[in-house]
Amino acid sequence: MTSTPRWLRILDYITATIFMAAIGMVFFYAPTEALMGAVQRVFYFHVASGWVGMLGFLAAAVAGVFYLKTERRLWDIIGFSAVEIGIVFVFITIVTGSIWARPVWNTWWTWDPRLTTAAIMELIYVAYIMLRQGIEDPDRRARYGAVYAIVGVASVPLTFLSARLFRTIHPIVVGSDPSSTLGGFDMTPRMLQTFLFSLLTFTFVFADLLWRRVRLGILADKVEQLKMKRME
Amino acid sequence: MSDGITPKTIFDDSPRHDPGGAVKVYFRSIAAIIWKDLSMELRSRELLSAMLVFALLAILIFNFAMELDVKIRSTVTAGVLWSTFAFAGTLGLNRSMAIEKDRGCLDGLLLAPVDRSAIFFGKAVGNLVFMILVEMIVLPVYSVLYNVNLFHWGFLLILFLGSLGYTAVGTLLASMAIHTRTRDVLLPILLFPVVIPVLMAAVKASNGFLQGLAMIEIMPWINILIVYDVIFTALAFVVFDFVVEE
Numbered sequence: 001m002t003s004t005p006r007w008l009r010i011l012d013y014i015t016a017t018i019f020m021a022a023i024g025m026v027f028f029y030a031p032t033e034a035l036m037g038a039v040q041r042v043f044y045f046h047v048a049s050g051w052v053g054m055l056g057f058l059a060a061a062v063a064g065v066f067y068l069k070t071e072r073r074l075w076d077i078i079g080f081s082a083v084e085i086g087i088v089f090v091f092i093t094i095v096t097g098s099i100w101a102r103p104v105w106n107t108w109w110t111w112d113p114r115l116t117t118a119a120i121m122e123l124i125y126v127a128y129i130m131l132r133q134g135i136e137d138p139d140r141r142a143r144y145g146a147v148y149a150i151v152g153v154a155s156v157p158l159t160f161l162s163a164r165l166f167r168t169i170h171p172i173v174v175g176s177d178p179s180s181t182l183g184g185f186d187m188t189p190r191m192l193q194t195f196l197f198s199l200l201t202f203t204f205v206f207a208d209l210l211w212r213r214v215r216l217g218i219l220a221d222k223v224e225q226l227k228m229k230r231m232e
Numbered sequence: 233m234s235d236g237i238t239p240k241t242i243f244d245d246s247p248r249h250d251p252g253g254a255v256k257v258y259f260r261s262i263a264a265i266i267w268k269d270l271s272m273e274l275r276s277r278e279l280l281s282a283m284l285v286f287a288l289l290a291i292l293i294f295n296f297a298m299e300l301d302v303k304i305r306s307t308v309t310a311g312v313l314w315s316t317f318a319f320a321g322t323l324g325l326n327r328s329m330a331i332e333k334d335r336g337c338l339d340g341l342l343l344a345p346v347d348r349s350a351i352f353f354g355k356a357v358g359n360l361v362f363m364i365l366v367e368m369i370v371l372p373v374y375s376v377l378y379n380v381n382l383f384h385w386g387f388l389l390i391l392f393l394g395s396l397g398y399t400a401v402g403t404l405l406a407s408m409a410i411h412t413r414t415r416d417v418l419l420p421i422l423l424f425p426v427v428i429p430v431l432m433a434a435v436k437a438s439n440g441f442l443q444g445l446a447m448i449e450i451m452p453w454i455n456i457l458i459v460y461d462v463i464f465t466a467l468a469f470v471v472f473d474f475v476v477e478e
Contacts, residue, residue: 068474123425130421134412144408147471151401151426154467158429158460165452166432 008211015201015208022194022201030194039103044194046096048202049089050118055206056086057121060128061153064146076142077217078210079149080132085209087125089202094118113163120159124152138224261346265354269328270361279327283366287320291374305378310438313374313382314394314431317367321398322420324362325406328355333410342476352472356403356465363395386441386450393457394434397464401427404468407475433457 026044033040059082067075097115098108109115128148135141187195273279294312298304332338332355341351371382371391402423409419437453 068471120425120428127418127421127425130414130418131408131412134414134418136413140411143474143477144411147404147408147474148422150471151404151464151467154463155426155429158456158463159432162429162432162453162456165456166436 011208015204018201022198025194030191042096042100044198048198050093052202052206053086053090056082060149064149067146077214081213090122116163117160261350262354266358269358283320283324287316287370290316310435314435325402326416326419329406329410348473349469359399384441390437397430397461400465400468
């Protein structure tokens with residue numbers, strides 16, 4: 001393993017800078033929402049982390065397809081790195097969502113389609129990690145991981161669809177679904193700018209973390225190979 | 233095997249000469265695997281009996297956990313039955329793959345000169361048959377115990393569609409789970425989050441039929457079931473090769 005590539009270091013700096021800028025925008029640039037007050041500011045990073053979670057899951061499935069096609073270890077490392085990042089960010093999404101929902105919906109949790117799907121997605125990720133931990137042979141671990149990432153991502157849209165259908169037939173929804181955070185309050189231009197900037201920032205965070213995690217994964221892979229060699 | 237279909241009769245015809253023959257061989261190898269599973273089960277009865285007793289116990293537990301009196305029963309029957317089938321199903325799926333692995337049958341199957349997907353479909357159809365058999369025994373028992381008639385054509389259709397999607401994904405994931413250190417424990421953890429659309433749709437649709445809702449309200453659920461079945465059967469068909477690869 002060589003030292004940190006120059007582009008990665010540049011990416012680190014860019015990410016750190018725009019992250020600070022995004023925090024600044026959320027707290028000082030975006031106006032306070034009239035009805036919900038300051039708690040609405042959680043929305044910018046909430047949606048952005050949800051976006052990163054989805055990105056992680058999608059990236060894992062795409063990496064899975066490429067792994068099955070090429071059998072190159074790198075794709076496997078990218079796959080589980082993306083899943084790990086996804087787990088963290090979906091969790092952040094759920095927690096920030098609860099913080100917002102408590103004062104606005106008067107409940108921490110409701111079985112709204114998006115919430116349900118996020119929870120189930122998180123469980124799929126966790127199952128993915130457990131599956132990998134149970135397999136010693138690295139090739140098999142990579143293959144099974146790839147297959148499960150693909151199967152998992154294929155089920156998510158259907159889960160969302162059924163959860164939505166579930167609710168429209170049972171009209172006992174507490175509050176409306178979070179899409180009305182877009183429709184529930186009209187975003188002023190400044191809010192929209194902050195929102196889009198947060199999305200951009202978190203995409204950079206995702207890229208940066210993924211790159212770092214993949215480098216770590218490559219190192220871990222080398223260690224594992226050395227261990228195997230020693231045992232032989 | 234002395235049951236008529238021996239490996240010899242299956243592979244004797246040479247598929248290279250006519251393409252129709254290849255398809256025939258494909259279906260015959262699927263049939264052979266199903267037949268192997270069924271005849272094995274007919275002799276040992278270990279899989280069906282385990283699933284069945286488990287299913288009945290589950291209903292017993294639900295009975296006391298939820299106090300299934302007349303009022304509650306009408307709304308939760310479908311939920312109770314589908315939870316029961318989902319849990320009993322993992323027992324069957326685990327067992328059916330574990331048998332192959334433990335006695336080295338899987339290696340034998342993989343050595344056979346047939347398409348790998350034929351093995352998948354053979355196992356999946358076998359599992360589907362077991363699941364439907366269990367359902368066909370549990371349904372009348374439940375009907376008698378709680379005095380409801382569950383033999384409605386729509387209810388049976390949903391049972392079939394739901395079990396189809398469940399066993400398609402279940403067979404794929406079970407063949408992965410048996411190769412892990414935690415095997416039996418892992419299958420439900422892998423399977424349930426992925427199979428939730430099936431369970432949701434099946435429960436809602438069966439409930440709809442039991443309560444006599446209009447077709448227009450049930451149709452979306454049936455559509456979800458069909459879409460799920462098609463997508464996941466196709467997906468399992470594509471990726472199964474990678475799962476059994478050595």
